[in-house]
Amino acid sequence: MLILTPVSVFAIIFSMSSRFGAKVISWGRAVPERVVTNDDLAQFLDTDDEWISKRTGISERRIADPEKGEGAIDLGAAAAQSALDQVEKYSGGSLAAEDIDLIICATATGDYLFPSTACMIQDKLGASNAVAFDMSAACTGFIFALNTAYNYIHSGQFKNIMVIGVDLMSKYIDWADRSTAVIFGDGAGAAIVSACDEAEDAFHPFYIKSRGDSDCSLYVKSVANQYPVAEADIKAKPEMVYMDGKAVYEFAVKAVPEALEQAIEASGYKPEEIDYFVPHQANIRIIQGAARRFKIPMEKFICNIDRYGNTSAASIPIAFDEAYELGQIKREPGQKLKLGLVGFGAGLTWGATVIEF
Ligand code: UT7
Secondary structure (H helix, E strand, O other): OOOHHHHHHHHHHHHHHOOOOOEEEEEEEOOOOOEEHHHHOOOOOOOHHHHHHHOOOOOOEEOOOHHHHHHHHHHHHHHHHHHHHHHHHHHHOOOOOOHHEEEEEOOOOOOOOOOHHHHHHHHHOOOOEEEEEEOOOOHHHHHHHHHHHHHHHHOOOOOEEEEEEEEEEEHHHOOOHHHHHEEEOOEEEEEEEEEOOOOOOOOOOEEEEOOOOOOOEEEEEOOOOOOOHHHHHHHHHOOOEOHHHHHHHHHHHHHHHHHHHHHHHHOOHHHHHOEEEOOOOOOOOHHHHHHHHHOHHHHHEEEEEEEOOOOHHHHHHHHHHHHHOOOOOOOOOOOOOOEEEEEOOOOEEEEEEEEOO
């Protein structure tokens, strides 16, 4: 029998009335210093600038040097610090590292198997009051982490959440494989999601999907996680990115419009009402295909793949933060931009949302 005490009645009423709104209050990014151009790669790979630019839209990418303080933890912490430093620019006011109560780090390329990259970033950032954990969803990681942050805030459990996407794919690149070596780059991006009045809630419903890909069209096999490790596996260095580019491309050209269509419909807007689209940067042709599908001019799609390549979980926040800084994304005082965010990648995973910012 259910016995209702005054305390449990209060708890029920409180949980029914205490729904919180959530909004992104800041963005940040950190990329390695070293620029590797297509011509640089052509010096040791059977490729050329024309092929890479035409087929992918990539001209150069950043490659990290962990020996120079550019590991996943370093870059993730730098992106998070940049998001803290830019609270005033983006939303007015300020936030200290101690005000962060949760850090979610989306990464597939952390420096350690454990502890989590998020815990190490917590320490570096001085976010002493935060809970911290990682999320593994490859290139869709930022969308999944943002969705998780939104739900934690909506439930009232946390108030200021640092969402980080960081990947150093270069650690797993086979530099003799031209089909993957030209695609990926390293970097980190971050967004801070904070609680607000429910009336100010800036998120529309997320559309997220997974389809376990037993055909393994995109993977890195973990030798460290296999026991016993075969001598042959160690010699063959199998911890490298394998990608069936065509299969992933075919998946992506369907997944991106599908996710955007569902997210836009759930937001109640029409595609032409979205001010900017910030898509995962995997191939310019995938982004162009989505623009054609929605009959939206490419100027509304934020693209920086030419300079960074595919930075996996980091690509969306890097693209937003840079475009805002460069004035490609314009926001008048008091204006609320409608942003369509979309990601996809290994898993397979894909997802999108519309946020107001
Ligand atoms: O974020 C994770 C999601 N990942 C993706 O979204 C990647 C999706 N896939 C793609 O973007 C494209 O499939 C690639 C850019 C990876 C490849 O482009 P493609 O137009 O699908 O090329 P392909 O794999 O069909 O290869 C065409 C030709 C092949 O030569 P042959 O067999 O026709 O003689 C390849 O060997 O291009 C060759 N090729 C290259 N040539 C010069 C493959 N890579 C290179 C290269 N330089 N780097």
